[in-house]
Amino acid sequence: MILDHTGNITYKPAGVEAEPPLCHRCGNRDRRYFYTYYADFHESMVIYCMKCVNLGRSDSVTPLRCRDTERVAEESPYGLSFTLSSQQTRASERILETVKTGGSLLVHAVTGAGKTEMTFESIEWARMNGLNVAFTSPRIDVVKEVHMRLCAAFKGSDIDLMHDGVKQVYNHHFTVCTIHQLYNFIGHFDLIIVDETDAFPLPQDPLLMQVVRRAASPRASFIFMTATPSRQLIREVGRDNVITLPRRYHGHDLAVPKLVWHNVSRDLGHGRLSQKLMMLIDAILAEERRVLIFLPEIHMMETLFDLISAHFPASASVHSGDPERSGKVERMRKGEIEVMLTTTILERGVTFDRLDAIIIHAERFNSESLIQMCGRVGRKTTDPVGRIWFIAHHQSASIRKTLRTIHDFNRRKVEV
Ligand SMILES: [Zn+2]
Missing domain, CATH: 3.40.50.300 (P-loop containing nucleotide triphosphate hydrolases)
Known part of the structure; x- marks a missing residue:
């Protein structure tokens, strides 16, 4: 069934049961996620579930309505512009x-x-x-x-x-x-x-x-x-x-990150943009490529963005709470943004052409995140490898594990 306030069936007389507390929509039983207040309209206490409130309110006075599941067979042909590997x-x-x-x-x-x-x-x-x-x-x-x-x-x-x-x-x-x-x-x-x-x-x-x-x-x-x-x-x-x-669809190896030892946050503490970083970005843009720069903290990203945007006008920064996030991603896709600073929010799900990546303080990310960030480059057949730089203050277990995983994948053949 589908829970839907316009539904014609009452699934439960109330979305939330009071004692012990239970939300019938999301299954939440944790007392910390229930809010209780006195409602004049109902002349009683009302409890609602905070865990699923962004889906619409589930509370102790409103019935949870639903409609039945329907199953309909449908011809759903698909088109693909390429053949599968x-x-x-x-x-x-x-x-x-x-x-x-x-x-x-x-x-x-x-x-x-x-x-x-x-x-x-x-x-x-x-x-x-x-x-x-x-x-x-x-x-x-x-x-x-x-x-x-x-x-x-x-x-x-x-x-x-x-x-x-x-x-x-x-x-x-x-x-x-x-x-x-x-x-x-x-x-x-x-x-x-x-x-x-x-x-x-x-x-x-x-x-x-x-x-x-x-x-x-x-x-x-x-x-x-x-x-x-x-x-x-x-x-x-x-x-x-x-x-x-183990292989990307175009069959090319994954790019192997280059390690650069440098303490970017010390430079930022002194209000400086590191020369190494600036030269790197310059070289990337000179080849008419674009770059995603990943940072471990929003504060560090904002400080760096102030310095970078002074040198590179076609730059932007993005994090999970940014209301303009999808607009910026779209502008990057169109090529209007060349340097994008980001938190881990863009580590997945985005594909840009002619892209390189720089990961600042790579030692602070876990290996899962590093692998995803590396995965942003070389996704297109027209640009199948790409380049990645890990700018790290020191070596870490996560960096070592990431390099090992990438080398392992690159060595493996397709099991047919
Ligand atoms: Zn709930």
């Missing part, structure tokens, strides 16, 4: 097999392997057989990009889009949404694809994994996709249900 074809077949038989599959794919396209065959089959499909990710940027690509491929299909503040709703037979939006579905989806499974906040919030399971029908299949799977996820799906895709 042998590695993608193998993965696509394995995903389809899982969707036909039920169960879970973890696709451990190097960044830029073309994961989204590997699911098309299964989505077409699922929709033809009347299965409800959800393509979901913890990250809004990933959701937006995937929705764009799915709409371009499945031209005849109505694809719902749901993330914070945005709702483009048809009938929820084929939905692209953030994981949080799955709180609105119970037993509804028969195929759930979770992209960038490991991205914040999924591993930190076990409720979110529960919500994926709750949104699924009893016979549903689950496809988890990531470049950096956690041990916990591998355990959950079982080793036999993991496939590894």
Whole structure:
């Protein structure tokens, strides 16, 4: 069923039960996330759930309404402007097999392997057989990009889009949404694809994994996709249900980061832009390329941005709370921005042409983030390698692990 305040069925007489506290929409039982106040209108105390309040309020006085799940089989042909690589074809077949038989599959794919396209065959089959499909990710940027690509491929299909503040709703037979939006579905989806499974906040919030399971029908299949799977996820799906895709779709190696030892934050403390960094950016722009500069803190990013924007006018900075975030990403895509400073928010889900990357204080990031950041470059067939610099104050375990992982992937051949 679909929880929807315009629905014709009462799912629960109230969204929140008082004692012990329980939210029927998101399953929250943690007292810290309930807010209680006296409501004059109801002449009583009202408790509401703060955990899912951004989906609309679930409280102790309002019934939770819903409508029944419908299943409609539909011809949903897709178009692709290129043919899948042998590695993608193998993965696509394995995903389809899982969707036909039920169960879970973890696709451990190097960044830029073309994961989204590997699911098309299964989505077409699922929709033809009347299965409800959800393509979901913890990250809004990933959701937006995937929705764009799915709409371009499945031209005849109505694809719902749901993330914070945005709702483009048809009938929820084929939905692209953030994981949080799955709180609105119970037993509804028969195929759930979770992209960038490991991205914040999924591993930190076990409720979110529960919500994926709750949104699924009893016979549903689950496809988890990531470049950096956690041990916990591998355990959950079982080793036999993991496939590894070591090559990018264009077949080129991943770029290996160059290490530069330098303490950028000391320069910033003195109000200086490091000469090394400036020369590096100059050289990148001279080749008519663009650069993403990753920083570990917003404050450091803002200080550096003041210095950089004085030298490089076509620059911008972006972080998760930035209301102009999508506009800036779009301007970068169009080539109007050449130097983009960012937090980890752009470590996934974005693809730019002719791009290099600089990671400042690389020693402060974990290896999962470093691998994702490196994964931003060399994604296009026209520019398949790209360059990466780690500017680090000192060596770290995460830097070593990242280099090891990249070398491992580059050594591996496609298992056909
Ligand atoms: Zn709730």
